[in-house]
Amino acid sequence: MASELNLKGVNLSLTASTSDVIYDALRDAIIRGEMAEGETIRQESVAKLFSVSRIPVREALKRLEAQGLVTSVRYKGVVVASMSPSEIAEIFEFRVLVESKVVEYAVEAMTPESLELAKGYCEAFAEETNPARWGDLNRLFHSALYRDSGRPYYLEIVQSANDRVERYVRAQLDLTEGMARARRDHEAILEACFKRDARKAVNLTASHIHNAGQALIRFLQKRSEA
Amino acid sequence: MASELNLKGVNLSLTASTSDVIYDALRDAIIRGEMAEGETIRQESVAKLFSVSRIPVREALKRLEAQGLVTSVRYKGVVVASMSPSEIAEIFEFRVLVESKVVEYAVEAMTPESLELAKGYCEAFAEETNPARWGDLNRLFHSALYRDSGRPYYLEIVQSANDRVERYVRAQLDLTEGMARARRDHEAILEACFKRDARKAVNLTASHIHNAGQALIRFLQKRSEA
DNA sequence: TTATAGTATATTGGATCCAATTTAGTATAG
DNA sequence: CTATACTAAATTGGATCCAATATACTATAA
Numbered sequence: 001m002a003s004e005l006n007l008k009g010v011n012l013s014l015t016a017s018t019s020d021v022i023y024d025a026l027r028d029a030i031i032r033g034e035m036a037e038g039e040t041i042r043q044e045s046v047a048k049l050f051s052v053s054r055i056p057v058r059e060a061l062k063r064l065e066a067q068g069l070v071t072s073v074r075y076k077g078v079v080v081a082s083m084s085p086s087e088i089a090e091i092f093e094f095r096v097l098v099e100s101k102v103v104e105y106a107v108e109a110m111t112p113e114s115l116e117l118a119k120g121y122c123e124a125f126a127e128e129t130n131p132a133r134w135g136d137l138n139r140l141f142h143s144a145l146y147r148d149s150g151r152p153y154y155l156e157i158v159q160s161a162n163d164r165v166e167r168y169v170r171a172q173l174d175l176t177e178g179m180a181r182a183r184r185d186h187e188a189i190l191e192a193c194f195k196r197d198a199r200k201a202v203n204l205t206a207s208h209i210h211n212a213g214q215a216l217i218r219f220l221q222k223r224s225e226a
Numbered sequence: 227m228a229s230e231l232n233l234k235g236v237n238l239s240l241t242a243s244t245s246d247v248i249y250d251a252l253r254d255a256i257i258r259g260e261m262a263e264g265e266t267i268r269q270e271s272v273a274k275l276f277s278v279s280r281i282p283v284r285e286a287l288k289r290l291e292a293q294g295l296v297t298s299v300r301y302k303g304v305v306v307a308s309m310s311p312s313e314i315a316e317i318f319e320f321r322v323l324v325e326s327k328v329v330e331y332a333v334e335a336m337t338p339e340s341l342e343l344a345k346g347y348c349e350a351f352a353e354e355t356n357p358a359r360w361g362d363l364n365r366l367f368h369s370a371l372y373r374d375s376g377r378p379y380y381l382e383i384v385q386s387a388n389d390r391v392e393r394y395v396r397a398q399l400d401l402t403e404g405m406a407r408a409r410r411d412h413e414a415i416l417e418a419c420f421k422r423d424a425r426k427a428v429n430l431t432a433s434h435i436h437n438a439g440q441a442l443i444r445f446l447q448k449r450s451e452a
Numbered sequence: 453t454t455a456t457a458g459t460a461t462a463t464t465g466g467a468t469c470c471a472a473t474t475t476a477g478t479a480t481a482g
Numbered sequence: 483c484t485a486t487a488c489t490a491a492a493t494t495g496g497a498t499c500c501a502a503t504a505t506a507c508t509a510t511a512a
Contacts (some may be wrong), residue, residue, distance in 0.1 A: 015300045017495065019288070043464070053497045055281070058465085062245070062285045066292035068382075074241045075464050075503045090379045101323060153316045156294075157383060243465065269494070279467045284495085301473045301494050455512085462505070468498085475492070482485085 019056035022046065023063050030069050030080055032135065033167035037082035041070065068164060083164065085220050091165050092213025099146070099158055100206045103189075106149035107198040115194060118144035122190050126183045134179060135170040141186055145193060145205075165216075172216045181211070245282035248272065249289050256295050256306055258361065259393035263308035267296065294390060309390065311446050317391050318439025325372070325384055326432045329415075332375035333424040341420060344370035348416050352409045360405060361396040367412055371419060371431075398442045407437070 026046070029035050041061065043054040050057075061078050064070045072078040083091075106114075121144055125137040139162065146155060162169075172178045185208040192201035252272070255261050267287065269280040276283075287304050290296045298304040309317075347367040354363055365388065372381055388395075398404045411434040418427035 017300055019495085042462095044462090054464085055496055055498095059285055059288045059495095062288045063292040066289040074243055076505095077464070087379065090377055094377075094379060094383070097323065097327060151316055151320075153313065153320060153387075157320070161379075245465085268492095270492090280494085281466055281468095285465095302475095303494070453512100455510105457510080458508085460505100460507075463503085465500105465502075467500075470495105470497075472495075473493080475490100477488100477490075479488075480486085482483100 017056065018050070018052055019059040019063075022050055022052075022056055023060035025050075026060055026064055027067070027069060027163070030064070031163050031166035033170055035080045037080050037167070040077045040079045042077065067160060081164075083168070085217050088165055088168055088220070089213060089217055091161055092209060092216070095158070095161055095165075095213075096206050096209045098154060098161070099142070099209060100202045102146045102149045102151060102154050102158060103193075103205045104198050104202045105151055105154075106146055107193055107196060107201050109148040109150060110145075110193060110196075111148055114144055114148050118190055118193065122186045125186060131174050131179075134173045135166065138169070138173065138182065139166075145189065145201075168216055168220070169212065172212060172219060175215075175219065178212070178215060181215075182208075185211075243282065244276070244278055245285040245289075248276055248278075248282055249286035251276075252286055252290055253293070253295060253389070256290070257389050257392035259396055261306045263306050263393070266303045266305045268303065293386060307390075309394070311443050314391055314394055314446070315439060315443055317387055318435060318442070321384070321387055321391075321439075322432050322435045324380060324387070325368070325435060326428045328372045328375045328377060328380050328384060329419075329431045330424050330428045331377055331380075332372055333419055333422060333427050335374040335376060336371075336419060336422075337374055340370055340374050341416075344416055344419065348412045351412060357400050357405075360399045361392065364395070364399065364408065365392075371415065371427075394442055394446070395438065398438060398445060401441075401445065404438070404441060407441075408434075411437075 026041070035041070043057045043061070046057045046060075047054045061070060061072065065072050065078065069081055070078040071081050118141060121137055121141040125134065125141055128134060128137055146158065149155065173182060185204065189201055189204045189208065192204055252267070261267070269283045269287070272283045272286075273280045287296060287298065291298050291304065295307055296304040297307050344367060347363055347370055351360065351363040351367055354360060372384065375381065399408060411430065415427055415430045415434060418424075418430055
């Protein structure tokens with residue numbers, strides 16, 4: 001019957017199958033960095049965790065594979081995908097290209113509600129003391145800025161790209177300097193949006209993402225040398 | 227043991243599972259337009275076609291769903307995804323943005339082999355009389371131009387975007403004017419690449435995709451009015 | 453002691469079976 | 483004749499079972 005309930009603005013479709021639930025949970029665990037890269041995901045252990053058979057687990061894993069979040073080897077299993085610095089750098093470069101465009105489209109169309117929403121997340125991000133929440137608030141802030149772009153496909157792609165590097169972004173945010181810089185960047189971007197200064201919002205978004213990527217690469221190289 | 231055989235430049239990994247084979251076949255059928263949009267795909271009929279059970283079919287369908295090529299409704303089945311003109315227009319706009327960049331990166335790095343390959347496909351495209359082959363040659367030509375970009379992630383995204391609109395592009399190519407225009411565009415782009423004129427190659431690629439998108443939208447609107 | 457062969461266990465891929473739900477079809481009431 | 487309620491068939495989602503393969507372990511030989 002596809003009944004739905006709308007709760008706190010979150011739309012929970014009751015048509016979700018077990019496989020969907022498992023997909024969401026695994027995706028969440030991966031992008032949050034709760035599973036180490038290279039770690040193999042055992043079908044049986046996931047199945048036990050959710051008290052189901054391996055069938056829906058396997059379907060969830062196929063979807064994660066299609067999204068590039070895990071890689072699979074026949075008769076061996078799937079492992080959490082790991083990315084080389086150059087792969088990460090490429091994704092950040094791509095994000096600069098696409099998210100800049102999305103902001104450009106969004107700024108002129110941005111509703112007062114979206115601006116307020118973004119402002120709220122920006123403040124919450126700046127005030128949040130629990131590092132575990134920074135990643136969420138960071139994404140919520142950017143999503144709020146993008147939502148009025150009128151470009152659902154771009155947003156889908158942006159989400160997918162962000163999923164792949166999310167774990168590294170979070171590691172970067174945990175560095176206090178990374179966090180401080182992100183906070184300043186966010187405030188500047190938000191101000192440009194309030195002023196409907198598309199050009200400025202685009203440039204600030206581009207450099208925000210670019211700089212985050214550069215810092216992240218430096219961080220990863222430092223860590224690999226140690 | 228992951229043995230592989232390399233045949234005519236195509237790398238056939240023998241590690242492919244049944245589910246992979248089915249995924250490839252269905253994806254191919256969908257993007258070639260061999261299945262009507264909105265058509266529901268019955269698990270059992272696909273399973274019979276490949277003489278297997280529904281299990282690998284379901285896994286293949288999950289992957290297609292993650293790629294956006296089909297949409298699924300619980301207990302009803304999956305249907306071949308259909309796109310509205312505005313969704314198609316968005317993808318073409320996106321392709322202009324991303325593929326232009328890819329060409330820019332590729333032109334300077336393009337090897338003589340890639341140039342010859344592109345030339346070969348360009349000529350084959352121009353001379354091919356069987357419309358069913360135009361779509362393949364069109365994609366092979368563009369892929370040849372992109373392959374030296376050094377941006378595997380961009381290429382992944384470009385492929386995914388093209389998959390979604392491929393069926394419509396083919397319909398457009400079938401219009402003789404569409405084909406004639408594509409041929410001229412290809413030759414001009416190729417010439418710019420041979421001359422290492424990145425700026426020109428970028429501009430030509432952008433307008434090539436842009437114009438194809440515009441023509442396609444007009445075509446679809448005409449057809450819907452009739 | 454170490455390397456190798458062989459066996460046992462663990463794990464994945466696929467087939468078959470059952471449950472939940474939808475869809476098609478039929479009968480009945482108005 | 484049409485609309486509705488009921489039943490049967492078709493279809494999907496999930497569980498359990500079996501086959502194929504990989505990994506871990508053990509024993510044996512040098």
